[in-house]
Amino acid sequence: MTDAEIRLEYEAIDRAKKNPAAFGVLYEKYFDRIFNFIYTQTDDEELTADLCSQTFLIALGNVHKYEFRGVPVSAWFYKIASNEVNRYYRKSKSRKVYSLDEVHLRELFDKQEEEYSEDILARLIEYMRDLPGEMLEVLQLRFFEEKDFKEIAFILDISESSAKMRTYRALDQLRVKFNVKVKYHGKE
C-alpha cells in the first residue's frame, strides 16, 4: 500500500470522526477481506457474519480515538477482528478452527524433490494441527493476508522481531519436516 493510499484512508477516518456515515467507504473496501479473515478462523458463515459485524461496530464506535500508527487502517480492522475471534474462542472454550482454502495453500508451496500430493497435504495439515495458535496466526497473516511484519506486529500486539521470529521458525520446521518451501521472498 502506498503512502498516498494510506493518507487517503486517514482522511476517510477523519471524516468519519465528524460524521459516522463517512465510515461506509472503509466498510465497503474492507468487508470482504475481514469476512474472509474471520471465516478462515471459524468455518461458520453465521458466526463469521456476527463477528464481522461486531468488528466494524467496534471500529465505528472507537473511530474518534483512532490515531495514526504508521500502518494502514486495515491493520486496525484486522486487530479488532483477531481480538473478537480470540474472545469468542475463550468464551466458548472450544478448539480453534482454521479453514484454509486449498487453492491458496497449493499456490503457496514450491515443489521441491517430492511431488506435491495429497499425502504431503495431509502431513502438512497434521503439522499445522500441532502448531501453537500464535504461530498459526502469524502464518495466516503473512501468507494468506499478505501482511508485512510491521502490520502483523500491530495486529497481534507483539514486536516486529517476534513476528519475524515466529514466521521463520514455522518456515524452518516446514523445510525440515516436509522438504517443501513456502514461496517467500523475504519481503518486509
Place this chain on the structure above:
Amino acid sequence: MARNEIKLRKQLIDDDTLQRHRDYSLLMRRHERTRRAKKTKNIFIYSLIVAVITVLLLIITSYFMVRWEKERELKNTKPAMHQSLRRASHT
C-alpha cells in the same frame, strides 16, 4: 489431542455470500442503538453518583446538626445545674 482443528476448503467464499452479509445500513442502525444505550448508561451512572453523593452529604450534615443541637442543649442545661448546686451548698 491436537491444538487446532485444520480444515481444507475447496473453494473461496463466493460473492453472493459476501453480498448477503454486507449491510452498512444495519451497521449504522446498530451503531446508533449502541451509542444511545451507552449515553443512557452514562446518564444513569452519573445520576447514581450524584444521588449517592447527595445522600452522603445529607447524612454528614444531619450528623453534625444533631451533634450541634446536643451541644446547645448541654450548654443550656449546664447553667441551670450550676445554680441548683450553688443553692444546695448554701443551705
